[in-house]
Amino acid sequence: MNFDLELTATLEKALAEDFGAVGDLTSNLLLEERQAGSATIVSKESGVVAGLEVCGAVFRAVDPNLEVEKVISDGTAATPGDHVLNVRGSARSILAAERTALNFLQRLSGIATLTARFVEQISGTRCKILDTRKTTPGLRLLEKYAVTVGGGHNHRFGLYDMILIKENHIRLGGGIEAAVARIRNSLSLEQRQIQIEVETTSLPEVKVALHAGADRIMLDNMTLAEMKVAVEVIDGRCEVEASGGVDLGSVREIAGTGVDYISVGAITHSARAFDFTLLFN
Missing domain, CATH: 3.90.1170.20 (Quinolinate phosphoribosyl transferase, N-terminal domain)
Known part of the structure; x- marks a missing residue:
């Protein structure tokens, strides 16, 4: 673009x-x-x-x-x-x-x-703040630029530059393992290498996504206790992203669970x- x-x-x-x-x-x-x-x-x-x-x-x-x-x-x-x-x-x-x-x-x-x-709230940790696609229609490039000016990092810019298997994809694609396998096979046939992220909402789903070979696992709306266990289960074998209901009061504790990234829709949709x-x- x-x-x-x-x-x-x-x-x-x-x-x-x-x-x-x-x-x-x-x-x-x-x-x-x-x-x-x-x-x-x-x-x-x-x-x-x-x-x-x-x-x-x-x-x-x-x-x-x-x-x-x-x-x-x-x-x-x-x-x-x-x-x-x-x-x-x-x-x-x-x-x-x-x-x-x-x-x-x-x-x-x-x-x-x-x-x-x-x-600033997560300073001193290794965690990074990510934006989302929750941007003003027509202003995404500019708004994602503003995120980087504020010290944040860009998640995917659109549907075209990263694979994110979300809840509805999992439902329609026959489950996490089947969805990841089908996409990996398609990418292999097309000789393309694109990162695959899987959205999970429970610890059992985290284990399935890890076994399926996800490059990044999103922990969606999990409790702090669940996030800590998920990070321990993943044990550095892939990247970990926390998402859902993040605010200035909770972001420091979430970073303390050991996740690599925290995605915050509010930095664009509620600024x-x-x-x-x-x-x-």
Whole structure:
């Protein structure tokens, strides 16, 4: 997948949604076409900034003549009042791009900030925080990028880059062993090597998945006690991922069970927008 092409298409769609057929009525009727100005995007809270390149790309998509200057870089911890980006040029163009640029910046910074909080909670352990596919439709690449800015790691990007045998696959495929065997055989015939992960909900299923040769076993909604036993049973023979109902209050204890990864859907589907404002100088 071409990130630049994906980004261009996403920005074009977002701007078209805001502009409609006539553009910024208010600014076009109020301001002279040649009126210039300079503005600054300012942080209104504390957190991790992500999406400055995307934000700048929005301004340039609206008007290639706008001058955009990043004051800080993605991954920087901002505090209230910090300047993060400057833009100069046509006042009309700056105002036309403002909301869309801020929407991307607020969304991505919110994800990076929440991810960083989860990562901080498990500091000192060998465990890693993973995202999921629970992303905003059309924004997956950007949201998964924001996760990495916050110190997290990406799980699969889609249905195409990893095999994850979930509950319904197991039901429809004749059980864990049959599902793994059939997929392994198909991959062998096609001479492809793709990691196979199996979702399990009980210790007996963990043992079956391990015997079937899973590369990674997901422990879905298990208790801490069950996770500890599962890690002992697996004994390093494959990767172990914990998932389901993870929050900031429980993630440290889950990491303490010895799992390799903890997947957290909340870092994308429940991240609160980071508060920024754009002010003309």
